[in-house]
Amino acid sequence: MQGKFKVLTLSYKNAPIAVREAVSLNEIGCRNLLDKVKEFTNCTEAMVLSTCNRTEVYYTADEGYANELVKLIALEKGFIATKKIQPYFESITDHEAAMTHLFRVALGLESQVVGDMQIMNQVKNAYQWAIEADAVGPFMHRLLHTVFNANKLAVNNTNFRDGAASVSYATVEMVEELTANLVEPRVLLIGVGDIGRDVCLNFQKSCINHLTILNRTHHKAVELAQRVGATTAYWENVWVEIEKADVVISSVPGDCFFISEDKLGQFPNVGKPKLFLDLSMPRSIDVALENIPGVSVYNIDAIKNRTTEALELRLASIPAVEQIIADSVSEFQVWANENAFTPVIQQFKSHLEQIRQQEIARYLKKLSAEEAQLVEAITQSMLNKIVKLPAIELKAACQRGNVSELSESLSALFNLEKETCPNR
Numbered sequence: 033m034q035g036k037f038k039v040l041t042l043s044y045k046n047a048p049i050a051v052r053e054a055v056s057l058n059e060i061g062c063r064n065l066l067d068k069v070k071e072f073t074n075c076t077e078a079m080v081l082s083t084c085n086r087t088e089v090y091y092t093a094d095e096g097y098a099n100e101l102v103k104l105i106a107l108e109k110g111f112i113a114t115k116k117i118q119p120y121f122e123s124i125t126d127h128e129a130a131m132t133h134l135f136r137v138a139l140g141l142e143s144q145v146v147g148d149m150q151i152m153n154q155v156k157n158a159y160q161w162a163i164e165a166d167a168v169g170p171f172m173h174r175l176l177h178t179v180f181n182a183n184k185l186a187v188n189n190t191n192f193r194d195g196a197a198s199v200s201y202a203t204v205e206m207v208e209e210l211t212a213n214l215v216e217p218r219v220l221l222i223g224v225g226d227i228g229r230d231v232c233l234n235f236q237k238s239c240i241n242h243l244t245i246l247n248r249t250h251h252k253a254v255e256l257a258q259r260v261g262a263t264t265a266y267w268e269n270v271w272v273e274i275e276k277a278d279v280v281i282s283s284v285p286g287d288c289f290f291i292s293e294d295k296l297g298q299f300p301n302v303g304k305p306k307l308f309l310d311l312s313m314p315r316s317i318d319v320a321l322e323n324i325p326g327v328s329v330y331n332i333d334a335i336k337n338r339t340t341e342a343l344e345l346r347l348a349s350i351p352a353v354e355q356i357i358a359d360s361v362s363e364f365q366v367w368a369n370e371n372a373f374t375p376v377i378q379q380f381k382s383h384l385e386q387i388r389q390q391e392i393a394r395y396l397k398k399l400s401a402e403e404a405q406l407v408e409a410i411t412q413s414m415l416n417k418i419v420k421l422p423a424i425e426l427k428a429a430c431q432r433g434n435v436s437e438l439s440e441s442l443s444a445l446f447n448l449e450k451e452t453c454p455n456r
Contacts, residue, residue, distance in 0.1 A: 098123035200230035
């Protein structure tokens with residue numbers, strides 16, 4: 033591995049929604065940032081993850097690039113000054129702590145709704161974009177697949193992913209509570225991306241009977257509506273449907289679609305009570321809508337962890353999931369160390385092979401073909417046995433965590449090339 037694993041992170045834990053949406057990146061933005069990281073830094077591997085709750089850059093490098101990465105994010109978002117956002121970013125430069133952070137994020141321990149299942153798909157998308165950008169190598173490939181395996185263990189061996197305690201489920205739960213006094217409330221869902229689709233699927237178990245789905249790509253709305261028994265409308269009728277609805281849920285990014293106070297103020301029945309739930313990033317519903325009598329707006333930060341049996345099961349499973357993560361990180365470290373010392377062993381073997389060949393060459397002219405073949409076999413066997421012992425010792429050193437010291441000693445003892453020593 034070239035360099036240590038690090039992460040630059042900004043999340044809901046220390047950044048308000050206005051800051052999060054200022055640095056939020058869509059797929060194109062993530063891909064563009066990957067290209068910039070490759071061009072303007074010496075990071076050997078990189079992956080960009082951006083959701084409604086966090087924007088993060090995972091990377092391997094000999095030195096930290098926190099300041100440079102913040103500037104590149106600002107550049108991608110189209111603003112120059114970074115002083116206002118810099119304090120909200122955290123740089124994790126400890127190798128093991130950065131890896132543990134990735135595991136915790138991917139498995140849902142760091143989600144606003146603990147155990148949120150959507151985050152794993154978002155991590156997989158980020159990984160795929162990094163692959164397509166040729167921004168990941170053997171280290172991050174192996175690390176991400178170890179993360180995916182840990183997730184399977186958490187799903188199969190704990191209650192951490194049981195039930196439906198997710199942002200999408202919490203949204204449906206909130207809608208039910210807020211419309212409890214309404215007779216047959218009409219709910220409009222705008223956007224069927226990952227979170228919009230999950231919200232829609234959770235409405236299947238809801239007491240809400242009137243759900244309309246609206247999406248720019250109409251056939252996607254139709255397919256989902258058929259699955260859940262909802263109705264659909266065409267995108268060109270979006271404002272008509274918003275006016276008709278009692279509850280409007282939007283998961284469409286605000287840079288693509290925006291419900292403003294001015295637009296809503298033009299509705300004939302402007303005084304009609306209406307609820308808006310904004311799951312978008314950037315936000316797609318103007319908070320100023322609440323200036324209109326009867327209108328309430330809830331953003332994603334307002335959708336708190338719902339106290340449900342499923343959530344309680346997940347909270348109780350956290351220690352087991354943390355143990356899975358600790359074991360996975362430890363197992364990965366063994367692989368990384370073994371992978372690091374392989375060049376040392378190979379060079380040690382090549383060094384001995386060179387000596388063997390030189391010594392055999394001195395006596396070959398005095399030997400018959402049969403004798404030469406026998407000497408070749410004997411010396412090759414001796415070489416393999418000589419190499420075997422340091423290889424075993426280096427593997428044992430991996431378990432003890434001091435492989436660097438032993439590999440450096442081996443390199444110094446046999447005058448091997450310095451640049452092949454891992455963890456210099």
